[in-house]
Structures are given as C-alpha cells and as structure tokens.
Amino acid sequence: MSVPPPDVPAGTIVQLSKEQWRNGVCALFVRVESVLPDHTEPCDGEWVWVRGQQLGRDGMPLGRIETLVRAAALRAP
Secondary structure, X not given: OOOOOOOOOOOOEEEEXXXXXXXXXXXXXXXXXXXXXXXXXXXXXXXXXXXXXXXOOOOXXXXXXXXXXXXXXXXXX
C-alpha cells in the first residue's frame, strides 16, 4: 500500500540535516514550491521529490533545486 506524500504548503521553509536529503553533504535550507507525488521512489513513501528554492543560512536564494527528501522530515511533529 502506498503512503501519500506529505502535504507541504508552497512557501514553507524547511531545514534538512544531511541525513534527511539524498546526496546531502551538509544541512540544506529549502523554500518548498511543491512535493512531486508522481516522482516518488517505490520506497513506501519514505522518500519524496521536492522542488523549491535553495536558501543560504541568511535566507538569500541560491537557486532552484529538485531533490529527494525523507518524507518524515516534511511531516508535522
């Protein structure tokens, strides 16, 4: 059974540790534009594709990014 992707409103800023995003070598700040449910890997919803704007620690935009993120990192606590 497939787990639905997390509902993350556009504009939400998330901070991800290096373990919470694929190929992460450092923390990542992202202003989410969308979660791409049709691009999820077949991992029972463990990972989802996120499209957004990468931000510096100061909040300055660094460019667009599309990356795999642990779904649990996007769900409300």
